[in-house]
Amino acid sequence: METKHLILNHNSKEVSAKTDQKVDLIVTSPPYPMIKMWDELFEIDSLAKNEEEIGNEFKKSISFLNEIWNESLRLLSEDAIVCINIGDATRKIGSQFRLFNNHQKIVEYFLSKGFVQLPSIIWRKQTNSPNKFMGSGMLPVGAYVTLEHEYILIFRKQKRDFLKNNEKENRLESAFFWEERNVWFNDVWDVKGVKQRNNILNSRERTAAYPFEIADRLIKMFSVKGDTVLDPFLGTGTTTLAAMLNERNSIGVELDEGLYLNFVDSLKKDNNTITKKMNKKIDERISEHEDFVTNSQSEVKYFNENLKTRVKTKQELRIKINKIKSIQIEKEKNEALLRVNYF
Structure with a gap:
């Protein structure tokens, strides 16, 4: 079996001009509006001082994302699923501290396009830092709750039917283990974040990467072998790597030339190392399942001949x-x- 992965150093607002390949799943984490590291991308005026001005800046950044969602939808099959990791933002405007509800704006957009929202996942990213609280410390009224979670929003238009023989077989081969299902389909995920510092030449200061485990789970949960996964905000290539591991095709688009070159060149330079790391993840997954079988308090009576x-x-x-x-x-x-070819 072979999978193909198209990586574009391009503007995501024009991706349909580069490919007409139908997409079965979107897994992505876009830039978060009103987070200062993204002000330049969204052309945010950091000197905006009142609610009306900052409200207009917020609308502008949401419109920027909506243009990319519009373009991404051109590639979607009718029964595709969309998974978006997004965090809300907090910001002080003058003397006023407030929340910007990014996730709500994305929900509004997809509902307006005829999508149905499925139950969301809360990704908990808690920190034990003693200085994490914002505001007036121990004094009431002036302190603010710390944001320690992000959302994984999930949408689709219609239920998928697996009518063709190869689709049925791919679905059976792509099933997950019982114990995996019991963890993944909870609505709260405790997954450790990844380092954000970026030392890549000619690139932004932070990568804004999200954990491999997030993309890996979502691809296993909402696609089957041979499907195509789109990430219009590729970043460090997490979604592409997860698609490769799970025998899915993918399209990844990254505007930042430094990130694009770093990802592609690292694959060329460290090909064997990356292959070994990916295959190690498979060994670990099977090993964890065998540990579950060994330690199970109830009977595990069926036998998978493939594994x-x-x-x-x-x-x-x-x-x-x-x-x-x-x-x-x-x-x-x-x-x-x-x-990518497989054994």
């Missing part, structure tokens, strides 16, 4: 996990195509 391990339910009998055999890279100036 040579017992499983809890009949729906897990056909799970098949292939390791990465090779990654081939075809690179042009602002575009790269990765071809």
Whole structure:
């Protein structure tokens, strides 16, 4: 089996001009409006001093994102699912401290486009720092609650039917383990964040990366082998790597040339190392499942011939996990195509 991964150093507002490939799933984490590190991208006037002025700046940044959502929807199949990791923002305007509800604006947009919202996931990113609280410390009225969570918003238009034989087989092979389901489909995820400092030449100061585990779970939960995953805000390539690991195709778009070059060049330079790291994740997943089987307090009676391990339910009998055999890279100036082959 081979999967293909198109990486574009391009403006996400024009991605449909670069490909007509149909997309089955969006997994992305866009820039967060009203977070200062993104002011330049959104052309935010940091000197805005009153509610009306800052309200206009907020609307402008939301409109920026909506243009990219508009373009992304051009590639979506009718039964595609959209997963967006977004955090709200807090900011002091003059002497007034307030919240900017980014997640609500994204919900409003997708509902206006005829999507149905599915239950969201709360990603908890708590910190134990003694200085994390904002405001007047121990004095009432003037202190503010600390934001220690982000949202993973999930949308779709219609339920997907797996009518073709290859789609049915891909779905069976893409099933997840019983114990994984019991963790992933809870509405609160405790997943550790990743370092944000960016030392990449000609790039922004922070990567704004989100954890591999977030993208990995979402791709396993809401797509099957052979599907195509889109990330219009590729960043450090987390979504593409998760798609590669899970035998999905992908399209990733990144405006920042430094991030684009770093991701593609690292794949070329450290190809074997990255392949080994990815395959190690597969070994760890199977090992964790076998630990579950060994320690289970109830009977695990079914046997998966592909993985040579017992499983809890009949729906897990056909799970098949292939390791990465090779990654081939075809690179042009602002575009790269990765071809991934599996054992």
